[in-house]
Amino acid sequence: MQKYKYTAVNLQKQKIRGVFIAKDEEELALELAKQSLFLISAQPYSGGTPSAFFTTGTGKVSMPELTSFCRQFAIMLNTHIPILDSLDILKNQPYSSYFRNILSVVFEDVQSGILLSDALNKHAKVFPNFFRSMIKVGELSGKLDMVLTALADYYEKDSQLRGKIKGAMAYPTMLAGMTLAIVVLMLALVVPTFRETLTQLEVVPTGLTAVVYAVSDFLLAWWQLLLAGIVVIGLLIFAVSRTEFGGYAVDVLKLKLPIIKTIQINMITARFARAFALLLSSGMDLNEAMYATEIVIGNKYLTERFHQATEAVRAGMSLTNAFESYNLFPPMMIQMITIGEKTNALDDVLTRSCNFFDNEVETSMNSLTNKIQPIMLLIMGAIIGTLFLAVYSPMISIMTGLSV
Numbered sequence: 001m002q003k004y005k006y007t008a009v010n011l012q013k014q015k016i017r018g019v020f021i022a023k024d025e026e027e028l029a030l031e032l033a034k035q036s037l038f039l040i041s042a043q044p045y046s047g048g049t050p051s052a053f054f055t056t057g058t059g060k061v062s063m064p065e066l067t068s069f070c071r072q073f074a075i076m077l078n079t080h081i082p083i084l085d086s087l088d089i090l091k092n093q094p095y096s097s098y099f100r101n102i103l104s105v106v107f108e109d110v111q112s113g114i115l116l117s118d119a120l121n122k123h124a125k126v127f128p129n130f131f132r133s134m135i136k137v138g139e140l141s142g143k144l145d146m147v148l149t150a151l152a153d154y155y156e157k158d159s160q161l162r163g164k165i166k167g168a169m170a171y172p173t174m175l176a177g178m179t180l181a182i183v184v185l186m187l188a189l190v191v192p193t194f195r196e197t198l199t200q201l202e203v204v205p206t207g208l209t210a211v212v213y214a215v216s217d218f219l220l221a222w223w224q225l226l227l228a229g230i231v232v233i234g235l236l237i238f239a240v241s242r243t244e245f246g247g248y249a250v251d252v253l254k255l256k257l258p259i260i261k262t263i264q265i266n267m268i269t270a271r272f273a274r275a276f277a278l279l280l281s282s283g284m285d286l287n288e289a290m291y292a293t294e295i296v297i298g299n300k301y302l303t304e305r306f307h308q309a310t311e312a313v314r315a316g317m318s319l320t321n322a323f324e325s326y327n328l329f330p331p332m333m334i335q336m337i338t339i340g341e342k343t344n345a346l347d348d349v350l351t352r353s354c355n356f357f358d359n360e361v362e363t364s365m366n367s368l369t370n371k372i373q374p375i376m377l378l379i380m381g382a383i384i385g386t387l388f389l390a391v392y393s394p395m396i397s398i399m400t401g402l403s404v
Contacts (some may be wrong), residue, residue: 008037067155074148141283168365175376191216212390263364270357277350
């Protein structure tokens with residue numbers, strides 16, 4: 001049997017497009033004729049993921065588009081619009097052309113009788129694992145509209161958290177960039193000009209001035225190799241970080257560096273609480289919810305330990321004891337989980353704790369930036385002051401000599 005993508009007309013001469021499974025085109029035409037549809041054209045259809053070659057991303061749906069999709073889909077289902085009709089409307093919304101193409105393929109698969117979760121699983125590189133798992137949970141529990149609303153909330157909160165982190169790091173990054181730009185301009189343009197003037201005055205550079213001149217000469221002579229070296233080193237670091245070992249090492253480092261460690265743990269804790277509460281409230285079993293939550297941890301080292309804790313819970317250990325044994329989350333989260341287990345309202349307790357840990361991330365970020373900014377300003381002032389001293393000290397010496 002072959003799946004065909006067809007175009008047909010009905011008795012009102014309206015064009016109808018769809019997907020149908022048949023042995024050949026002749027059988028397809030006969031089956032469509034039974035529905036008062038007359039085949040115009042047909043072609044074999046695989047339902048594969050459209051090419052992402054011309055997209056600016058990596059072939060994945062952007063978080064803003066996925067959030068909007070979840071929100072609009074949930075609203076339609078809440079108003080009792082069937083899934084197929086909802087997808088038909090959504091695939092024509094003003095998303096990126098790539099996402100619209102993906103939704104068209106999903107729509108055609110669902111139209112042919114495939115479950116929505118199975119249709120999405122055919123595009124595993126496009127949609128996040130957690131999203132696809134939750135759609136499956138929504139279908140099995142009959143709460144797809146609630147799951148989609150919760151997913152939209154989850155992705156919105158996660159995006160806001162990431163936005164706060166980027167915003168907090170913007171000013172220190174700008175200071176570092178300005179410092180580097182000023183140093184390069186001084187060494188490449190200002191220093192050679194002053195050096196030429198001092199050479200004409202037959203002044204021999206000494207001390208700090210001689211060192212700065214040497215650095216300037218080196219930079220002007222080898223800037224191409226230096227730039228190439230920086231690019232190569234950057235690409236090597238990027239390539240290594242993409243490997244299993246490199247990614248694991250980077251994730252371990254994130255949990256070891258002062259201040260950054262606190263930010264990482266609070267961010268992962270907030271993400272865990274939101275995802276785990278969402279899974280439990282959707283009706284998923286505790287053990288299955290823990291396995292599904294591993295996807296959203298986002299840190300290979302902690303994911304490994306979380307998996308060990310999951311196996312311990314599966315073996316009969318309580319959630320509180322498992323998390324304490326593997327030192328996964330801050331004491332506050334452990335206390336909240338203990339309360340949730342005792343009151344049998346773990347999903348509600350975790351949902352309420354999300355905002356607390358979101359605020360902890362923001363507090364940690366503010367603490368980091370408050371410490372980094374004065375340090376960056378001091379470094380910036382020291383570097384620029386040293387360069388100006390090296391450049392202008394010979395001129396000051398000449399002026400002093402002339403006044404004497």
